[in-house]
Amino acid sequence: MRLAFRLVQWLERIIVKYSPHGNATFFDPDEFPWARHLEANWQVIRKELDAVLEHQEALPNFQDISKDQRSITRDDKWKTFFLYGYGYKSEANAARCPETTRLVESVPGMLTAFFSILAPGKHIPAHRGPYKGVLRYHLGLLVPEPKEKCRIRVGDDVRHWEEGKGLLFDDTHDHEVWNETDGTRVVLFMDVERPLRFPASWLNKLIIKLIKYSPVVQSARKNEQKWEMSFEDVMNRAR
Numbered sequence: 005m006r007l008a009f010r011l012v013q014w015l016e017r018i019i020v021k022y023s024p025h026g027n028a029t030f031f032d033p034d035e036f037p038w039a040r041h042l043e044a045n046w047q048v049i050r051k052e053l054d055a056v057l058e059h060q061e062a063l064p065n066f067q068d069i070s071k072d073q074r075s076i077t078r079d080d081k082w083k084t085f086f087l088y089g090y091g092y093k094s095e096a097n098a099a100r101c102p103e104t105t106r107l108v109e110s111v112p113g114m115l116t117a118f119f120s121i122l123a124p125g126k127h128i129p130a131h132r133g134p135y136k137g138v139l140r141y142h143l144g145l146l147v148p149e150p151k152e153k154c155r156i157r158v159g160d161d162v163r164h165w166e167e168g169k170g171l172l173f174d175d176t177h178d179h180e181v182w183n184e185t186d187g188t189r190v191v192l193f194m195d196v197e198r199p200l201r202f203p204a205s206w207l208n209k210l211i212i213k214l215i216k217y218s219p220v221v222q223s224a225r226k227n228e229q230k231w232e233m234s235f236e237d238v239m240n241r242a243r
Contacts, residue, residue, distance in 0.1 A: 012135075015136070015207075015211070016176070018204050019136045019137055019198065019200060019208070020136070021204070022201045022202075022204030022205070023199070023200055023201075023204075024199055024200075024201065025198075025199065027174070028174065029158040029160075029161045029174060029177050030158060030171065030172065030173045031139065031172040031173065031174075033141070033171070033172045036172065038110065038112060039141065039170050039172060041107070041110065042107060042108075042111070042141075042143050042170065042192070043143065043168055043169060045103075045107055046143060046144075046145065046168040047168070048103050048107070049101075049103070049104045049107065049143070049145060049192055050145050050146070050167075051103075052100070052101040052102075052103060052104050053101075053119055053146065053190060055100070055101075056085050056100065056101065056119060057121075057146075057188075057190070059235075060083065060121065060188075063083040063085055064083065064084055064227075064228075064231045065077070065079075065080050065082060065083055065084075066082045066083070066120075067082075068227060068231070069084060069086065069089075069224050069227045069231065070220075070224040070227075071223060071224070071227070072220055076128055076129055076131050077128060079126075081122065081123035081124075081125070081126040082120070082121070082122055082123070082126060082128065083121040084118050084119065084120060084121065085097060085118055085119040085121070086116075086117075086118040086228055087101060087105050087108060087117045088108065088114065088116055088117045088118070089116055089118070089221070089224060089225060089228060090116055090195075090216050090221045090224075090225075091216050092216075092221075092225050092228075094228060094232060096232045096235075096236060097232065104117075104192070108194065111194065111196060112196070112197075113196045113199075114194060114195075114196050115138060115194075115195045115196060115212065116193070116194060116195040117192065117193070117194045118193050119145070119190055119191075119192060119193070120142070120190065120191050120192075120193035121188060121189075121190050122181070122183040122188065122190075123183070123188060124148075124183060124185060124186050124187060124188065125183065125184070126181075126182075126183045127180075127181070127182050128180060128182075129180060130157075130178050130179065131178070131179065131180075132175065132176050132177065133174075133175035133176045134176075135176070135211070135215065136174065136176045136198070137197065137198050137200075137208040137211055138175075138195045138196060138197060138198055138212070139172060139173070139174060139175075139195070139196055139197075139198050140172070140173055140175040140193070140195055141170055141172050141192075141193075141195075141196060142156075142170065142171045142172075142191040142193055143168075143169075143170045143192040143194075144165035144166050144167045144168060144169050144171075144191055145167065145190045145191055145192055146167065146187075146188060146189060146190040147164075147165045147166060147189055148183075148185040148186065148187025148188065148189060149185065149187070150185065151164050151165065151166060152164050153182070153183075153184040154182070154183050154184070154185055154189050155181075155182055156171065156173075156179060156181050156182075157179060157180045157181075158173045158174070158177050158178075158179040159177040159178060159179070165189065165191060197209070197212065
């Protein structure tokens with residue numbers, strides 16, 4: 005464990021050294037053309053989200069897909085609808101959201117993309133992401149009022165979501181989430197490869213590929229596939 009911890013620390017120092025964007029908590033989405041493109045098309049994504057939310061109760065809890073999320077959530081107030089998970093495409097879900105899928109597939113280095121759905125009163129406790137070689141992006145799609153009560157803390161910086169606006173941040177900083185409203189909050193949640201200068205860019209791609217084939221990711225992939233099959237059965241019976 006000590007060796008693994010030292011390796012992670014070494015990797016993070018390398019990533020910060022070769023990152024053109026430094027070690028900030030939040031980044032300016034305007035510096036990333038793909039983020040501007042998503043914001044310009046947010047209503048297209050929202051339309052497909054609305055159709056998904058018609059079946060909100062049938063959607064899986066995050067910890068039902070990714071078991072390691074049980075350390076931060078165990079209730080049914082954080083639901084997901086995956087399009088991509090660490091490079092693996094959910095064909096059935098993508099077919100239900102073709103325009104959203106097309107948009108996320110246009111993002112350079114996109115690894116993961118899903119609708120992250122927080123029920124009223126949901127609090128996600130402080131935690132940190134496992135790897136600094138990716139950046140996290142949230143595009144506000146459904147943000148209840150008062151929006152200031154629907155917020156995220158990354159390090160010492162606090163922001164709130166707005167519909168049609170994106171937040172881009174480094175999730176390896178300690179972060180925490182609240183939905184202290186009476187409504188449901190939904191964002192398009194994405195992980196993308198962090199831009200790095202060579203040779204760190206090459207090393208980062210290698211590590212991301214290793215993570216893709218890790219037991220944690222493979223387990224989540226199998227859980228997602230099982231849910232897709234059961235959801236398809238529910239939809240067929242409803243027809």
